[in-house]
Amino acid sequence: MTSIDTHHAVDGAASQPAVATWLTSADHKHVGRLFIGSGLVGLLGGLVLAVLVAFERIDAEGFQLLDESSASQVLAAARLLLTYGAVLPLVLGMVVAIVPLQLGARSIAFPRLAASGFWMWLTGLGLAVASIIGNGGPGGGEAEMVDLYLAALVVLALGGLMVAGSVVTTCLTARAPGMGLLRAPLFAWSSFVGAVALLLSLPVFVGTAIYLYVDHRYARAGFGGNMGVSKWIGWSISQPFTYVLAIPLLGFVLDAVPVMNRTRLPQRAAANVAVGLVAVGLLAATTQSAVTLPWEGDGFFSGFGDKIADLLPFALLNLVPLLGLLGVLGAVALTLKSGKPRVASPLAFAVLGLLTILLGAVSHVLYSIQDAGLGGTIFEAGSYVAVTFGTVTLAFGAVAYWGPKLWGRSVPDKAALPLALLAFVATALGSLPYMVAGFADQPAGVLDGFAYSGPQELWNALTTIGFALMLLVSLAYIALIAKSFTSGSAAGDDPWDGTTLEWATSSPPPADNFSEVIVVGSEYPLADMKNSSGKVG
Amino acid sequence: MLALPPAPQQAPKRQVFVGTALASAAGTMLIGGMLAVWLQFRADAPYRESARRGLIKDWMPDKVVVPEVAANMMLIAFFVVCVMAQWAVWSAKRGDRTHAGMALGMSALIGLAALNSQVFIWTQMGVDARGGAFHSMFYAVTGTFMALLVIGLVYTAVAAFRYLGRGTSDVQILSAHALYWYFLTAAFSALWFVVYVQK
Numbered sequence: 001m002t003s004i005d006t007h008h009a010v011d012g013a014a015s016q017p018a019v020a021t022w023l024t025s026a027d028h029k030h031v032g033r034l035f036i037g038s039g040l041v042g043l044l045g046g047l048v049l050a051v052l053v054a055f056e057r058i059d060a061e062g063f064q065l066l067d068e069s070s071a072s073q074v075l076a077a078a079r080l081l082l083t084y085g086a087v088l089p090l091v092l093g094m095v096v097a098i099v100p101l102q103l104g105a106r107s108i109a110f111p112r113l114a115a116s117g118f119w120m121w122l123t124g125l126g127l128a129v130a131s132i133i134g135n136g137g138p139g140g141g142e143a144e145m146v147d148l149y150l151a152a153l154v155v156l157a158l159g160g161l162m163v164a165g166s167v168v169t170t171c172l173t174a175r176a177p178g179m180g181l182l183r184a185p186l187f188a189w190s191s192f193v194g195a196v197a198l199l200l201s202l203p204v205f206v207g208t209a210i211y212l213y214v215d216h217r218y219a220r221a222g223f224g225g226n227m228g229v230s231k232w233i234g235w236s237i238s239q240p241f242t243y244v245l246a247i248p249l250l251g252f253v254l255d256a257v258p259v260m261n262r263t264r265l266p267q268r269a270a271a272n273v274a275v276g277l278v279a280v281g282l283l284a285a286t287t288q289s290a291v292t293l294p295w296e297g298d299g300f301f302s303g304f305g306d307k308i309a310d311l312l313p314f315a316l317l318n319l320v321p322l323l324g325l326l327g328v329l330g331a332v333a334l335t336l337k338s339g340k341p342r343v344a345s346p347l348a349f350a351v352l353g354l355l356t357i358l359l360g361a362v363s364h365v366l367y368s369i370q371d372a373g374l375g376g377t378i379f380e381a382g383s384y385v386a387v388t389f390g391t392v393t394l395a396f397g398a399v400a401y402w403g404p405k406l407w408g409r410s411v412p413d414k415a416a417l418p419l420a421l422l423a424f425v426a427t428a429l430g431s432l433p434y435m436v437a438g439f440a441d442q443p444a445g446v447l448d449g450f451a452y453s454g455p456q457e458l459w460n461a462l463t464t465i466g467f468a469l470m471l472l473v474s475l476a477y478i479a480l481i482a483k484s485f486t487s488g489s490a491a492g493d494d495p496w497d498g499t500t501l502e503w504a505t506s507s508p509p510p511a512d513n514f515s516e517v518i519v520v521g522s523e524y525p526l527a528d529m530k531n532s533s534g535k536v537g
Numbered sequence: 538m539l540a541l542p543p544a545p546q547q548a549p550k551r552q553v554f555v556g557t558a559l560a561s562a563a564g565t566m567l568i569g570g571m572l573a574v575w576l577q578f579r580a581d582a583p584y585r586e587s588a589r590r591g592l593i594k595d596w597m598p599d600k601v602v603v604p605e606v607a608a609n610m611m612l613i614a615f616f617v618v619c620v621m622a623q624w625a626v627w628s629a630k631r632g633d634r635t636h637a638g639m640a641l642g643m644s645a646l647i648g649l650a651a652l653n654s655q656v657f658i659w660t661q662m663g664v665d666a667r668g669g670a671f672h673s674m675f676y677a678v679t680g681t682f683m684a685l686l687v688i689g690l691v692y693t694a695v696a697a698f699r700y701l702g703r704g705t706s707d708v709q710i711l712s713a714h715a716l717y718w719y720f721l722t723a724a725f726s727a728l729w730f731v732v733y734v735q736k
Contacts, residue, residue: 173551
């Protein structure tokens with residue numbers, strides 16, 4: 001007897017050696033996994049350097065492990081790796097792997113473009129790290145390595161742009177029949193918003209980096225040479241731009257919390273708007289610098305016109321994204337209030353990650369008020385750590401939630417749950433002492449020569465412990481993922497009793513995602529399908 | 538076990554066109570951002586007396602002369618390419634392969650002429666990239682635009698091969714191709730005004 005498989009045969013990649021498949025595949029799940037794997041490696045690298053930096057700060061006078069010339073390079077490398085080597089790939093990886101599934105699409109739009117984007121990003125990152133090692137980062141002393149660093153940043157950003165373009169095109173053109181943009185799952189919506197924000201802001205970064213490259217290589221006349229690099233592109237590794245990188249994972253929070261709570265998201269339209277408001281942070285690309293609020297003297301109280309002139313840009317760049325984050329928090333709170341949450345690691349990662357990002361956003365508003373006197377202090381680093389570690393925490397949650405769709409096996413929930421709590425503690429320890437030290441005028445961007453009255457060693461030791469704890473949490477989580485990847489228990493197609501389309505296909509999904517075209521009738525298409533077949537959705 | 542062929546693929550909703558529109562938006566931010574930095578540098582420059590132009594911003598060196606004929610012809614060339622690219626779309630929608638092919642050929646030819654104009658401008662102006670902020674920024678912004686122009690020329694070649702190779706079925710790529718040239722024209726119009734006219 002002949003049996004018939006309703007899934008068509010997988011493409012020819014199955015007959016290739018595994019390495020060749022990983023190198024050449026344009027399957028969006030492959031590309032997503034590559035991004036996530038690389039992002040986890042980048043995270044470890046960034047955290048090791050962050051620990052090193054924090055450790056050096058414990059003794060305000062003199063160096064212990066580094067020397068003066070390498071200190072600024074390690075400082076630059078830590079932020080580069082955490083922002084563009086960890087957060088960006090972790091976020092893009094989840095987006096590339098999951099969004100086409102959520103939309104009911106066969107594949108991502110321009111799959112080869114997305115795959116090329118990954119390799120460009122990886123090449124750019126590798127070159128940037130190599131140039132920093134060769135004393136070529138911001139403020140680096142080796143001229144040719146500084147040139148290489150700037151060129152590498154352009155390559156890295158172009159890779160990100162290619163992926164963002166692919167994601168936005170997917171959201172606009174590859175949705176299942178009946179799925180309008182506002183019916184799309186909130187992770188797909190927030191990925192769309194975040195990718196649009198990247199598409200509009202990364203080109204500004206590229207343009208500035210090109211100016212810096214040409215000026216540094218030939219003239220060193222207009223942009224301050226190697227010392228001007230941080231001034232001109234520092235905005236891309238600081239708030240509010242870091243919110244832009246976190247936007248897609250806000251959608252993970254808004255998708256996962258209702259599922260974990262076995263209920264629907266109340267005020268769904270408001271949640272859509274809230275995610276959009278956070279994207280206003282992309283305006284950092286238009287100002288290319290922090291926008292602060294003068295409060296007294298010639299500033300805020302000097303006249304109504306001046307008040308408005310000061311307040312409007314400040315509010316746009318600092319308060320509006322915060323309002324969006326508060327909107328997301330409100331939606332989550334209403335959801336949790338309306339159901340009975342099951343205590344699982346995705347829920348813990350989602351709620352705690354969101355809270356830490358909020359801590360970063362609130363503290364950034366405070367930092368941006370000039371009369372708080374925090375400008376130029378290490379307070380900004382505390383805010384950055386809260387947003388960045390919060391985003392990493394959300395990424396861990398997203399991996400736990402969508403692990404079955406990424407590699408077909410579940411991440412052990414009982415082991416992952418305490419890691420969520422530890423990540424929260426690590427973030428608090430890594431960020432709050434820096435904020436306190438900021439009030440004591442500990443300067444940013446230096447590792448020694450900043451002695452001040454007060455328990456400076458305590459604040460910097462606490463931060464070191466926080467970073468080290470985050471490093472341990474990350475190592476443990478990566479070990480969990482590796483164990484799940486190699487020998488974890490097989491997950492069902494729908495282990496969380498989900499409501500969106502990614503749970504309607506097998507775990508892991510086949511090469512073309514779905515065997516038939518699904519017509520969507522509401523925001524919760526899988527729940528509709530379960531209800532129509534007599535199951536509770 | 539037999540394997541069924543895949544279920545019919547959903548008709549893509551103008552994926553190439555949407556992708557091109559997004560690339561154009563990103564390109565607009567790229568050139569817009571670079572011109573904004575240029576304008577900021579120019580605004581920050583002090584005033585000086587010029588023998589030829591009176592009291593001006595001390596931005597473009599006095600000895601540097603813009604070959605305005607070439608710059609203006611370059612601008613006109615972009616508008617002509619837009620007409621040619623739209624002619625290709627118009628012809629393709631009517632199944633007229635001959636005219637569509639001719640229009641694409643003209644687009645490529647005039648695009649190459651624009652490229653040649655830029656090289657001519659670089660040669661004539663004789664700006665040394667090591668001379669200062671204006672000098673390096675001039676090459677950065679015009680060089681970046683040239684990269685976008687080269688992408689446009691490659692796009693024209695790809696669109697021509699795809700359209701002519703596939704018969705008359707791929708009109709969408711010609712629409713997307715035309716959109717990209719509209720973007721290039723808009724971007725160069727801004728660049729022309731800021732760099733070559735306002736100086």
